Amino acid sequence: MKEFIDGSIAVAKVVKLCKPGVVSAYPITPQTHIVEELAQLAANGELEAQCVNVESEHSAASVVLGGSAAGVRVYTSTSSQGLLYMNEVLYNIAGMRLPVVLTCANRAISAPINIWNDQQDSISVRDAGWIQIYAENIQEAVDFHPIAYKLAEHKSVMLPVMVCMDGFILTHGIESVDMPSQEQVDKFLPPYKALYKVDVDKPMTLGPLVDPDSYMEARYAIQETHKEVLKMIPEMTAEFGRIFGRQYNGLIEEYRLKDADKVIVAMGSVCGSIKDVIDELRSKGKKVGLLKIITHRPFPAQQIYEALKNTPKVAVLDRSVSLGSYAPLYAGVKGLFFGKPKKPKVISSFIVGLGGRDITKDSIKEMLRLLGPKEKSGEFIDLKPELLKEEFSYE
Secondary structure, three states: OEEEEEHHHHHHHHHHHOOOOEEEOOOOOOOHHHHHHHHHHHHOOOOOOEEEOOOOHHHHHHHHHHHHHOOOOEEEEEOHHHHHHOHHHHHHHHHOOOOOEEEEEEOOOOOOOOOOOOOHHHHHOOOOOOEEEEOOOHHHHHHHHHHHHHHHHOOOOOOOEEEEEEOOOOOOOEEEEEOOOHHHHHHHOOOOOOOOOOOOOOOOOOOOOOOOOOHHHHHHHHHHHHHHHHHHHHHHHHHHHHHHOOOOOOOEEEEOOOOOOEEEEEOOOHHHHHHHHHHHHHOOOOOEEEEEEOEEEOOOHHHHHHHHOOOOEEEEEEOOOOOOOOOHHHHHHHHOOOOOOOOOOEEEEEEOOHHHOOOOHHHHHHHHHHOOOOOOOOEEOOOOHHHHHHHOOOO
16 A cells, blocks of 8 residues: 655554564654654554663663563664664674564764764674665665564574664655555564573573683574575565565665666665666766665675676765775675676775765766776765864864
């Protein structure tokens, strides 16, 4: 059923259809409306869930950890500093192999304080063991949540999943969305039956102290599961397509890539703007394309390699920065070509749109213009020189 709907409300509605038994989150812009709507749905009797009010994001993550450990389907959401405040518990959730689903409404990290969108928050916790999926639009944000639950709860996975959607652009944007029905979700996502849980009648320990004889094997097991997830996501998205009528590869999306001599690699809502620019430039005879990364963890290295190996020039767009090093997405893309027989002649790094700065069509065209014979390493687009002078002047 088509609805003209706000992104946060759309996510709350689809989470309701997934039937979590415990919902807990702490309000932080721009995530708040998601869990606020879920609390209203529960108060109205439309969602049978315990909505737990807490005093911090650390506590919210701890509540859903406990709910999942007790064998209940759970949900939480957060942004920015809130996600970082959860960081200790994020590692615990993954390490305990608990299938928590979290929506990250991507927002910049302080300081200075900024409530607008970039992807620094989720990128900063990319190594916690969580599967990370990035949505381009509200439809994808909706569809990726049932997929996230099905993937997290699969007996061969049992790992948490983070669905990332750009703050304000998607959380507060309004689009025409094909909202799933309860019947469709029920057909795709079976009721949750925990493989293991804390139970007074069958005592067990989750997250115990382990010595050096066991710790490394636990991390290895998670790493190996991520490899299996790369095989499973296309299978699950294919099943999703059969039921819902919307097709996703689930790992990457290739847009006008086959004959392109310049390709942009990106994640999230900016991909929509990039597609518009590509269509415009294609109409003028320019051979440009887009490789959209959907699943960032596990990193689909082989799929990216196959998509880009014959492309002469590649521009990697990051909406985050690893200060003092290479941009995160760029580092992943660049690294996978080391020692490979085929590779692009140029792989350049561009950092764009930090703190919610608009990524315009001109920004994207400038990036393509700078994608020349010499590689760019961490080239910032749309910097304001007058502000740089002010920032570094202490006289």
